[in-house]
Amino acid sequence: MSPDAPTTPRARARAAFQADLLAAARARIAAEGAAQLSLRAVARDLGVASSAVYRYVESRDALLTMLLVESYDEVAEACEAALARAVDDAAAPGQTWLAVGRAFRTWAVEHRHSYELIYGTPVPGYAAPQDTVPHATRVWAAVAAPLLDAHARGVLGPSPADGRSDDLVDPFAVELAREMAGVAGRLARGAVPSDAAAALVVRSFSLFEALLGALSAELFGHLHRVVADPARAFDVTLATVAAGVGLRVDLAG
Numbered sequence: 001m002s003p004d005a006p007t008t009p010r011a012r013a014r015a016a017f018q019a020d021l022l023a024a025a026r027a028r029i030a031a032e033g034a035a036q037l038s039l040r041a042v043a044r045d046l047g048v049a050s051s052a053v054y055r056y057v058e059s060r061d062a063l064l065t066m067l068l069v070e071s072y073d074e075v076a077e078a079c080e081a082a083l084a085r086a087v088d089d090a091a092a093p094g095q096t097w098l099a100v101g102r103a104f105r106t107w108a109v110e111h112r113h114s115y116e117l118i119y120g121t122p123v124p125g126y127a128a129p130q131d132t133v134p135h136a137t138r139v140w141a142a143v144a145a146p147l148l149d150a151h152a153r154g155v156l157g158p159s160p161a162d163g164r165s166d167d168l169v170d171p172f173a174v175e176l177a178r179e180m181a182g183v184a185g186r187l188a189r190g191a192v193p194s195d196a197a198a199a200l201v202v203r204s205f206s207l208f209e210a211l212l213g214a215l216s217a218e219l220f221g222h223l224h225r226v227v228a229d230p231a232r233a234f235d236v237t238l239a240t241v242a243a244g245v246g247l248r249v250d251l252a253g
Contacts, residue, residue: 004101005029008060009154014148017056018056020046020055021046021063022066022067022070024042024045024046025037025042025066025067026113026114027045028042028045029067029117030112030113034064034116034123035123035124037060037063038060039053039054039057039059039060039063043166048147061126064117064123064126065128065129065132068117068118068135068136069132070114071111071117072118072132072135072136072139073195074111074198075108075111075114075118076135076138076139076142078103078104078106079104079138079139079143080138082099082100082102083096083099083100083142083145084140084197086100087149092155092248092250093146093147093149093153093168093247094150094152094239094242094247094248094249094250095249095250096146096149097146097147097207097242097247097249098235098238098242099144100143100145100146101143101210101234101235101238103230103232104139104211104215105211105214105215105218108219109218109219112219116219116220118136119215119216121253133176137176137180139202140180140201140208141180143202143204143208143211144180144207146247147200147201147203147204147245147246147247148200150246150247151196151200153211155248156200156246156247157246158246159203160244175203177198177201178201180201196216203245203246204245206244206245207238207241207242211238213237214233214234214237214238216236218230235249235251236251239251
């Protein structure tokens with residue numbers, strides 16, 4: 001049994017209802033979109049009174065936040081698992097990036113509505129609370145890890161990102177990058193000085209943006225009658241962007 005598993009009947013019942021609540025909310029979002037989500041509708045789907053739902057979640061926004069956190073953690077776990085396998089196999093950093101990107105795509109294709117919730121059009125009137133940031137940045141850390149690994153191995157090439165001005169990035173993002181560098185460095189098992197790591201994480205902006213751009217283009221129909229094989233087109237995009245930040249991806253490997 002997981003150490004985090006509920007240990008009392010009441011706790012297990014609460015956990016089961018919360019799982020049903022999230023499943024019903026996801027179904028509503030899939031059918032009507034996140035902007036139309038309401039606790040009353042979810043309660044009807046569960047066959048309970050609205051008051052029962054309010055005992056578990058205080059508002060629609062709180063329910064959206066629970067769904068956001070769940071989705072961020074799901075995609076992060078997929079990417080971290082791919083990263084760990086690549087590191088265990090001693091894969092080249094570029095191939096590690098490809099593995100992480102492919103894991104991201106697999107999750108997005110299989111969980112399109114969750115992808116749309118966290119990376120698509122913002123829900124009008126909703127602002128994610130600050131405590132969602134650690135969940136949101138887990139994927140970014142996995143994306144940055146191959147860059148830190150390449151730097152540690154001495155195989156990272158130059159990048160136009162190295163010439164960025166200090167005022168290009170918001171100070172909050174710079175501080176966040178320094179924090180993430182430690183996480184990504186541990187994932188990649190690479191010892192990188194903190195200043196160098198922060199600069200490398202800035203390169204990861206391009207990698208992360210490529211993931212979102214490539215998946216949004218595919219999932220939202222922008223590649224219809226443009227590419228014959230979306231999976232291969234995705235790989236080519238990842239390899240092309242990687243070259244721009246100093247990573248070499250072998251698509252034939």
